[in-house]
Amino acid sequence: ADTACKNRPLDLVFIVDSSRSVRPEEFEKVKIFLSEMIDTLDVGERTTRVAVMNYASTVKVEFPLRTYFDKASMKEAVSRIEPLSAGTMTGLAIQTAMDEVFTEEMGTRPATFNIPKVAIVVTDGRPQDRVQDAAASARRAGIEIYAVGVDRADMQSLRIMASEPLDEHVFYVETYGVIEKLTSRFRETFCAVNVCALGTHGCQQVCVSDGASHLCDCYEGYTLNPDKRTCSAVDMCAPGRHECDQICVSNNGSYVCDCYEGYTLNPDKKTCSGFFPKPWLTTTMGMCAPGRHDCAQVCLSNDGSYHCGCYEGYTLNPDKKTCSAADVCAPGRHDCEQVCVRDDLFYTCGCHQGYALNPDGKTCSRAITSSLITAEESCKCEAIVALQDSVTSRLEALSTK
Numbered sequence: 001a002d003t004a005c006k007n008r009p010l011d012l013v014f015i016v017d018s019s020r021s022v023r024p025e026e027f028e029k030v031k032i033f034l035s036e037m038i039d040t041l042d043v044g045e046r047t048t049r050v051a052v053m054n055y056a057s058t059v060k061v062e063f064p065l066r067t068y069f070d071k072a073s074m075k076e077a078v079s080r081i082e083p084l085s086a087g088t089m090t091g092l093a094i095q096t097a098m099d100e101v102f103t104e105e106m107g108t109r110p111a112t113f114n115i116p117k118v119a120i121v122v123t124d125g126r127p128q129d130r131v132q133d134a135a136a137s138a139r140r141a142g143i144e145i146y147a148v149g150v151d152r153a154d155m156q157s158l159r160i161m162a163s164e165p166l167d168e169h170v171f172y173v174e175t176y177g178v179i180e181k182l183t184s185r186f187r188e189t190f191c192a193v194n195v196c197a198l199g200t201h202g203c204q205q206v207c208v209s210d211g212a213s214h215l216c217d218c219y220e221g222y223t224l225n226p227d228k229r230t231c232s233a234v235d236m237c238a239p240g241r242h243e244c245d246q247i248c249v250s251n252n253g254s255y256v257c258d259c260y261e262g263y264t265l266n267p268d269k270k271t272c273s274g275f276f277p278k279p280w281l282t283t284t285m286g287m288c289a290p291g292r293h294d295c296a297q298v299c300l301s302n303d304g305s306y307h308c309g310c311y312e313g314y315t316l317n318p319d320k321k322t323c324s325a326a327d328v329c330a331p332g333r334h335d336c337e338q339v340c341v342r343d344d345l346f347y348t349c350g351c352h353q354g355y356a357l358n359p360d361g362k363t364c365s366r367a368i369t370s371s372l373i374t375a376e377e378s379c380k381c382e383a384i385v386a387l388q389d390s391v392t393s394r395l396e397a398l399s400t401k
Contacts, residue, residue: 007118008116009048010048010049010116010118011048011065011108011109011115011116011117012048012049012077012103012120013052013065013102013117013242014037014052014120015048015090015094015119015122016122017056017118017123018084019053019056019083019125020086020087020118021152022083022124023085026177027176027354029176029179030122030179031079031081033121033122033179035075035079036076036183037186038050038071041071043069043074044069044070048190049066049069049108049109050068051101052077052078053096053097054081054082054083054084054091055084055089055092057088057089059092059093059250060097061100062077062078064100064106066106066107067108082094087128088123088126088128088159089128089129090127090128090129090161091128091129091135092134094121094131094138095137095138095334096139098137098141099145102117102143111142113240116179118144119146120146120148120186121148121150122148122150122177123158124149124152125152125153126153126154131157131158131160131161131200134161134164145162145169146169146364148163148171148172148179148182149171149172150172150174151174151176153172153378158170158172159380169304171185196214196243202216202229203216203229204218205218205219206218209257216229217389218231219231221234221236222234233250235250237249237250238256242257243246243257243270244257244272245259245270245272245324246258246263247260260289262289265288271327274289279314288300293308294348296308296321297309297311297314298310299321307319311326312380313326314326327342329347330339334347334363335349336349336351337363338351338352338355338364351390353388354366354367354388366385
């Protein structure tokens, strides 16, 4: 079967740690991993271009993006790579990739081509330089960074250098002996394969292929959880979701209808009919059943009878059945210092002329119109305010009579 990627060109750079901690036989495993990755890619001048960098205390560009456009030549070049031994200058390696590899002169395609720029860093140690700054600069430059940690690799450093989301850009393997297992993971990431068909999608119920990516969905009666993978049963008995006349009973993503005591379920399995051959069989629950009372809003059972009530913000009218919106600006119902302005079930506070509403939205302070007032003007202002206070007091006294 053809295992190569299709339809997603990349400018891909491998940045490989070959410090002294990586033993010769382990470095050979890294080279096998690189060769197998190349085999999965749709390599070519117009498709995916590949470069390989080797680093320790120094950095060596083994071959840039412009050098090879066929798999055989790339794999031959990979087989000739030798480890550099001392040091782990990961930040220097990422900076060098920006300065010397991800350039148009070295084979990176122009930004107008919209070809993703991707770097895969493979390391087994802790960086000995400021990798955070170099990685941040690379990400700002549009380079997507994947961090692969092996054995003793410092996970915090991997997370610092990788792109977001971290759970899709940070990988860890216990030994170089199993690094080849990551090939399939990267193949799913980079290639336009049907992840749903591979069975590696992680969706609990339904996987929907979306080109090179996928989305999770749920069966009817279930809803997708915030993790975008698992599903929870929808509350089918929530208002507006069912057709039950009286009682709705949830049942594993579905529902069945039931009736209050004294009623029976009709053949349509939705509506209910009452049957009271004797008056004493009528229950208190039945008195507030739909159609048995004339309350406008709330029916409250009460020892074989019922009385009506209202929702919060409403008061029961004299007919003891209907409700009217309460006057929220009535004395004792609001906390406005000066003026209460009613707005249906709510209210806002205001102030008398010459006053301004404070930030608490309730109290008022005298408005200051100018910061430059002469002594004479100050006297006039105080007289005016005193007059306004007197008029306001008289008006409030009249309004309470």
